[in-house]
Amino acid sequence: MIVIMQADATKEQIGEVEGALQEWGYEIHPIYGVERTVIAAVGAPTQDEARVAEQVESLPSVERAVLILKPYRFASKEFRPEKSQVKVGDVVIGDNSFVMMAGPCTVESEEQLMTAARAVKAGGATVLRGGAFKPSTSPYSFQGMGEDGLKLLAQAREETGLPIITEVMHVGNIDLVCKYADILQIGTRNMQNYDLLIEVGKVKKPVMLKRGMSAKIEEWLQAAEYIIKGGNDAVMLCERGVRTSETYTRNTLDLSAVLAVRELSHLPVIIDPSQGTGRSSMVPAMCKAAAAVGADGVLVEVHPNPEKALKDGAQSITIPAFEKLMPELRAVVEAVGRYM
């Protein structure tokens, strides 16, 4: 940690801060500059410098404290330089392949799900997505079919052989969801639902952690740290757009997040262009961009007839659109030296 003192800090105040830092176990290296004093504090074996930094900043003579250590460990590239891989049956996320996870936003009926499942399987998807428990901004919106939805997903896996990714919202039904799902999805609204993060850290299923609506990369990695620290290192991240003042798109999809995570961490990154744009018309092109930037896969909403969807119809692509997309996407994937 680097402590930058106020320009008008007195000798006494500087000594006070130096003392406090030593109390916290730091070895200090003060630099008495012309304009102000800076104190480099090193060697305190703590993962929680952030807290100490805050306390230091509460001292009136301190201008600010700059952290040097990253606030996460197991999720960091320093802990594990090579990219980690998450395996789900024969599907590997994080190797040189590009994974297509596709299916309806929400499971609505056997017919709707099976139609979508067969179509995405035929088109080349390797993971089937579908929500049984759905977070909704409005309490009056459809909240999902619950266990019946999970059963339909299991039936679709049965028939298509595709592993299932579905959202878990409640600590109370982690076991239930685990009974049916192959990958647990944590939604954007729950990225900092620590209770939930801690509990999925105890299960033996891969977890896909979506980025919070306005979360910084560093906060996202700390949320992942909760899960890994808990004992579950089969974690992948999912970028789904951040909030901006733009209103034409539902969110602003941040593809540079793929690169930021590569530079800071070893975790695979999936892109969700459906939620990331909120417009089905943009989904195919954003899938190609996701492949070009180096993401490990995409999560795409496909619906037999979006205009009848019980949720997020506006961002779901049709089956013909999906069939048109796949070969185009494969061309980009191969152009960057990967395969699908």
Place this chain on the structure above:
Amino acid sequence: MIVIMQADATKEQIGEVEGALQEWGYEIHPIYGVERTVIAAVGAPTQDEARVAEQVESLPSVERAVLILKPYRFASKEFRPEKSQVKVGDVVIGDNSFVMMAGPCTVESEEQLMTAARAVKAGGATVLRGGAFKPSTSPYSFQGMGEDGLKLLAQAREETGLPIITEVMHVGNIDLVCKYADILQIGTRNMQNYDLLIEVGKVKKPVMLKRGMSAKIEEWLQAAEYIIKGGNDAVMLCERGVRTSETYTRNTLDLSAVLAVRELSHLPVIIDPSQGTGRSSMVPAMCKAAAAVGADGVLVEVHPNPEKALKDGAQSITIPAFEKLMPELRAVVEAVGRYM
């Protein structure tokens, strides 16, 4: 709902949309303009127009659908024109009084809490705040004392007579927190933790719902709707700052949110200047601004020695600062015709 068609929409496509709207139970009023057709759809008795609007927007010939009905009911001013009041013992939130809720961010020890509790009581606070379960961005940060913290809070209430407000994070320990708390606080990270909202909707304790880090007023009111719809109408809101690109302050405190809620809803609004700015130096002035703008109270972090705080030291004011603030704040409260 108003449906705006694409400029190039054909007669057939317009007919198709009209048909769909009628199927959904709307009475339609098409206006065939020169540049484009607009269809006013009224009378469908649904609280979930948002979903229907999305489906309509998924039709290729539709440019966009504009909602007319508000996506919340019980939280709306139309449902209840006069401001609602939340009663906690003798304390009323939402009448003509201005409430000071003060205390440490987090309960750390008997001495720390009791010192703070006595000081804020003496200074004129009418509610004691203190966290026993604390959400932390980092899994390595202090997470609170848990039930021991709750017990200390109860002891502080015993001695000071101040009702207690404390955060509930986990569905699993709502009962536990209810055993000790007088007001349940839902934190910013949990504003859309629907599982938690639904459960606190079933309890018989007042709830203070903090605004999500980047939540819109409308989403905030929909989150409140979850609680009220569940049967608990003792809800107050708490503005705690939103995310912007500014880095000097931790968040940007949105005082206009008080006015926006007044125009849309009947729920009382509390301001949290500690979290809202992240800087103790700004807390006193922002408390006065909160009173001037018409908030129903403030939630202030007070710590006997912030530089030793286990959490959020940088945003906690000292006891002398609190004692200096109170009379200054009272003057502003009275200047706007309220009292404390």
Place this chain on the structure above:
Amino acid sequence: MIVIMQADATKEQIGEVEGALQEWGYEIHPIYGVERTVIAAVGAPTQDEARVAEQVESLPSVERAVLILKPYRFASKEFRPEKSQVKVGDVVIGDNSFVMMAGPCTVESEEQLMTAARAVKAGGATVLRGGAFKPSTSPYSFQGMGEDGLKLLAQAREETGLPIITEVMHVGNIDLVCKYADILQIGTRNMQNYDLLIEVGKVKKPVMLKRGMSAKIEEWLQAAEYIIKGGNDAVMLCERGVRTSETYTRNTLDLSAVLAVRELSHLPVIIDPSQGTGRSSMVPAMCKAAAAVGADGVLVEVHPNPEKALKDGAQSITIPAFEKLMPELRAVVEAVGRYM
């Protein structure tokens, strides 16, 4: 325009608004719903409905007014359905080609510029970028070489045959810049410098208009409208990232802006990954993503030795990095059916 009345609007107030709308030349279609009245106002031949809408909204009985007409005309897809092309010598921006505009952020010396110019020419760039007048957040930063920089750019064009794109900041030196430049660049800070937009609307040179730091697509297109309306329709847009709360990247590059502009306008779109990310390490991958999403080209900062750059060294790639990028980028360009 659709006018949504307050739920409690009286018959008189409704009549008042109807009268006002008719005064403004609208033909009105009131719909008296159960919950509230909605008035569709059509047929007023104005490009400035936004202003009228504001006035309507200032009436106490009005909840809000929703615009139907787009606030721009010449920049709209309705005005010109097919994509427009901007020609600069043999270079065409907006056809099926993908344009690489590369060079130093700022012209610093003959050697620096010529070295970069030769390298990007050899690597396959078709336009040379370089700043002679540079906007700087700090008045103490290097502001560019001015006319000497322009002369060096002309010399580089002489030798390499590459047309020049360079920024014009001041109305006062539009003529000077036009004397040397082939394409005028309007920077992000000047997107709403209307004085400048109006003046470049009068020149006979292509203009590249960068998106404002937090501008909405609609505002960006209105800024372009200023130029086109002035008589200069050789306009291309440049997405360079928007402000978010993320701090790891300098800005958040919004690739969906390419798609949004396609849906609303006919103007070509260039992507600036250097400014868009602020990190040279991210530039190559973002160039590929730009090609995959369907942009018409990229604007890339290339510097012989970035660590000696007088501006923006952190976001400039080296010549070897540029040479490595080009074939990789070409592969993606061809994968989406375009060429470079």
Place this chain on the structure above:
Amino acid sequence: MIVIMQADATKEQIGEVEGALQEWGYEIHPIYGVERTVIAAVGAPTQDEARVAEQVESLPSVERAVLILKPYRFASKEFRPEKSQVKVGDVVIGDNSFVMMAGPCTVESEEQLMTAARAVKAGGATVLRGGAFKPSTSPYSFQGMGEDGLKLLAQAREETGLPIITEVMHVGNIDLVCKYADILQIGTRNMQNYDLLIEVGKVKKPVMLKRGMSAKIEEWLQAAEYIIKGGNDAVMLCERGVRTSETYTRNTLDLSAVLAVRELSHLPVIIDPSQGTGRSSMVPAMCKAAAAVGADGVLVEVHPNPEKALKDGAQSITIPAFEKLMPELRAVVEAVGRYM
């Protein structure tokens, strides 16, 4: 400047960076920590560390560089600890008074202006606002009356004795505006129009610099630095709201900006609640909040009949609303120990 090396930086790379820093004139203090090396670089007499920091960050072995010196000098509190005062006739901005600047957004006619001017004078305003040149997002909006508007403002000053604040948009008509205005206003879109900042730095009139739509405090102070450095130190700042994802208000008014500027600078700060909220219903309460937080005054749009305003009707208050506001505002001003 503090340079934080990558964890895997080699001895050679560290030496390279040390050498580079010394070349730039820094005295270096390396701290070889366990996890990584940190180099404190002090003593280089430069106001432009930002640029150097960028170059350092472009070195592959460097993680980041942290600035210690502020990127502005004349605008800083360190340069001038006591608050500066701007005098306009008998009006002082920045002393213990609270200034009310009121009038129409835009001058529309003699009757409109004179009616407003007489009313705000009678109500107790001490500065008259009114726009003659208006920036408009749309080229089809009213752009102001130009010099005729300025003449009307001069006439209003003649009659009421109120000094005039009006916006200057174009370098080309600074002289013209100076001929009539007492205070020059730089609008939010021009905060980084450096050409304009440099020119107003040469005039002998007070300048009010509005904050850019998404500008950080530090960028705002650097913009002010351009003006002061140019020789004009009669500068006041104006907070007018920043962009967020909230749509109910036009902008999010950041009252903490007043406190941030106090901590970093000596410049007075005015609040613009009209532009800051975009809703006339919120203006009175936000004026009181501005007074309570310690602003030096407010800039309020008052219009004889807002529903007929040619610009920004929705955010202008009526004359009766202004008359009602003044005594209420005075009560808050006095409650915080100031006067108006």
